[in-house]
Amino acid sequence: KTFGNGKCPMLATMGNVTYLATQSMAVFGTVDFGESWSVVLPAQVNEEILMQLQVDQTSAQGGHEANTLLLVTNNNVYQVKPNVKKLIPLTFSSAMLVPIVLPDSLPVGHPINVVATHRGPGQESSIFVSRTQCPTIEECRDTGNDNVFTSHNISNHTWSTSEIRYWFALDRAGNPASHFGLPEFTDIKGVPNTPRVYIGTYSGIYRSEDNGDSWLELDTVANGGTTLSISPAAVAGASFARVTSCTYRGGCFWGEVDLTALGKKHRSDRVGEMVPQLCRLAPDLKPTDPDPCYYGGRYSVSVESPTFDRDHISLRIVGDLVDDKNTQLERSTDDFATVTIPLRTKISPQQCQRTGRCSPDLPVLRVIKFSPNFAADGTVYTAGVQGLWRSTDGGHTFARLSGIPRATTGEQCHKCDMATTGWTGRDIVALSFSPDFATDDTMLAVSQTIRLPKDKRVISVSTDRGATWTDMEDGLHYTRYWSSAVIVAGPRTPEGLTVVSTQFREENFDQVFVSHSVAPHDQVKWAYLKVPEGRGVGIEHDGYSGYGTAVLPSGEVVLAQWGGGIVVGRVDKAKATVKGLRRYDTPRFGGDSNRPGSATVRN
Numbered sequence: 001k002t003f004g005n006g007k008c009p010m011l012a013t014m015g016n017v018t019y020l021a022t023q024s025m026a027v028f029g030t031v032d033f034g035e036s037w038s039v040v041l042p043a044q045v046n047e048e049i050l051m052q053l054q055v056d057q058t059s060a061q062g063g064h065e066a067n068t069l070l071l072v073t074n075n076n077v078y079q080v081k082p083n084v085k086k087l088i089p090l091t092f093s094s095a096m097l098v099p100i101v102l103p104d105s106l107p108v109g110h111p112i113n114v115v116a117t118h119r120g121p122g123q124e125s126s127i128f129v130s131r132t133q134c135p136t137i138e139e140c141r142d143t144g145n146d147n148v149f150t151s152h153n154i155s156n157h158t159w160s161t162s163e164i165r166y167w168f169a170l171d172r173a174g175n176p177a178s179h180f181g182l183p184e185f186t187d188i189k190g191v192p193n194t195p196r197v198y199i200g201t202y203s204g205i206y207r208s209e210d211n212g213d214s215w216l217e218l219d220t221v222a223n224g225g226t227t228l229s230i231s232p233a234a235v236a237g238a239s240f241a242r243v244t245s246c247t248y249r250g251g252c253f254w255g256e257v258d259l260t261a262l263g264k265k266h267r268s269d270r271v272g273e274m275v276p277q278l279c280r281l282a283p284d285l286k287p288t289d290p291d292p293c294y295y296g297g298r299y300s301v302s303v304e305s306p307t308f309d310r311d312h313i314s315l316r317i318v319g320d321l322v323d324d325k326n327t328q329l330e331r332s333t334d335d336f337a338t339v340t341i342p343l344r345t346k347i348s349p350q351q352c353q354r355t356g357r358c359s360p361d362l363p364v365l366r367v368i369k370f371s372p373n374f375a376a377d378g379t380v381y382t383a384g385v386q387g388l389w390r391s392t393d394g395g396h397t398f399a400r401l402s403g404i405p406r407a408t409t410g411e412q413c414h415k416c417d418m419a420t421t422g423w424t425g426r427d428i429v430a431l432s433f434s435p436d437f438a439t440d441d442t443m444l445a446v447s448q449t450i451r452l453p454k455d456k457r458v459i460s461v462s463t464d465r466g467a468t469w470t471d472m473e474d475g476l477h478y479t480r481y482w483s484s485a486v487i488v489a490g491p492r493t494p495e496g497l498t499v500v501s502t503q504f505r506e507e508n509f510d511q512v513f514v515s516h517s518v519a520p521h522d523q524v525k526w527a528y529l530k531v532p533e534g535r536g537v538g539i540e541h542d543g544y545s546g547y548g549t550a551v552l553p554s555g556e557v558v559l560a561q562w563g564g565g566i567v568v569g570r571v572d573k574a575k576a577t578v579k580g581l582r583r584y585d586t587p588r589f590g591g592d593s594n595r596p597g598s599a600t601v602r603n
Contacts, residue, residue, distance in 0.1 A: 058125035118190030146184035232309035383428035
């Protein structure tokens with residue numbers, strides 16, 4: 001009764017006093033663990049409902065502790081400075097409710113869901129406010145306006161905005177809203193006396209090193225995986241695998257797995273620590289400086305050689321537009337402490353003007369693939385917008401293959417005249433090798449091209465190690481968008497060339513097909529891959545490249561399921577089925593959205 005009509009009291013401790021507030025915005029204080037209470041602020045008659053009570057960390061100035069409380073309602077943030085007259089018995093002088101002037105750009109009617117304050121180094125302080133358009137799932141499903149507003153001026157607030165699309169949409173292909181209509185931002189916490197701030201979002205955790213002016217993604221909760229490399233690790237006295245994984249916008253990470261621990265109880269079969277491959281931008285460094293990290297970028301592709309335990313060879317592509325870094329290859333034998341640049345694919349403006357041969361608008365590299373027979377042939381491929389390159393000396397030097405998949409009539413591109421640009425208009429997004437590559441020289445390429453009204457993809461096959469290519473035509477390839485393709489049996493096997501591919505669809509999960517073709521493989525029939533009833537293998541919704549399928553050394557195919565888990569089995573080409581199907585639970589692999597999976601069982 002003393003507390004009034006408020007419900008769900010909120011608590012905060014500041015100094016020796018614990019404060020309690022009710023929904024009616026009445027505030028009380030205690031110094032005897034709640035045995036007795038004194039009024040700090042009476043209940044308000046403005047009909048606002050208090051949602052949060054917290055300590056205003058920005059009030060800790062000049063070496064003094066914080067002395068101000070924040071009261072947060074649906075639409076306003078107030079400061080209250082309790083005036084303690086006497087501790088025993090605890091009494092307060094009258095306090096004032098002071099509103100913080102919020103930015104005019106806050107959408108009207110969108111309730112506040114997160115407020116936080118941060119005491120930085122020296123005199124630096126910050127306050128963060130986020131509104132949400134969706135207080136409940138029932139009311140709306142659009143959270144595109146859930147941005148974070150930041151002010152560093154605690155006396156006369158001036159606000160800046162951290163947009164979802166720019167900072168926090170990395171896990172959802174640039175989409176500014178989640179699929180569940182839940183608030184995008186859940187919590188904000190700063191490390192006192194430092195510029196470091198953490199923010200929890202719907203799909204991940206981000207860190208700021210400048211009091212919230214910019215943000216770096218820390219995890220990859222739902223970030224589409226683009227590269228996975230597994231090689232023998234150079235660890236003495238044990239059996240370890242080196243695992244490197246890259247995500248669409250989250251960068252690359254590497255770690256080591258103890259293979260002897262796999263499958264054993266009470267021992268972890270996870271990578272203990274995935275080390276991010278990030279470079280910090282050093283001040284005043286220039287492109288001519290020896291520091292390989294002067295550009296401060298993330299990496300889009302990073303792989304180790306199949307013989308990494310002996311040669312320590314690593315190759316990677318920088319996902320950074322600065323100085324055309326994303327058009328060149330880095331090679332290292334010491335975990336990228338030092339690097340060489342064996343390949344630069346961007347033709348300089350001077351060479352373009354002098355020779356008439358120019359690069360397309362965005363000649364980015366996308367793929368690095370080591371030959372399955374690398375230990376014997378030393379061959380590695382890299383490919384992207386501008387074509388296909390091959391090295392036969394372990395990645396020291398690369399030569400461009402002129403017989404890359406060619407654009408055909410009706411495929412549109414900018415400056416794709418081979419006579420002047422050397423570019424066919426095909427952008428290679430994935431490569432795959434035959435399990436018997438050492439003897440049959442067979443490989444696949446998935447390439448994309450601009451064709452109105454939508455981009456499409458083509459699967460091409462080479463039987464001479466990439467020197468010449470044939471499109472696997474089926475009369476429908478201009479209506480398909482292939483997201484991956486792998487060879488599960490080579491052309492010299494009894495079943496003949498067998499390709500398992502996934503076709504991206506804009507709804508639910510991708511579809512899986514198996515090929516029926518004979519040399520020269522320019523007339524292909526794709527059969528929808530069937531599995532036993534009730535064991536759907538819908539592939540994780542992606543549509544980028546090289547995602548969702550893999551081939552084991554045993555010849556079995558691995559398919560990543562929609563919503564988590566993988567299935568493994570051997571493809572029966574004649575019957576278009578998967579035999580000996582086995583399913584394994586796994587952490588969710590990600591994708592291009594935050595949807596956790598299909599709501600219904602579908603094949």
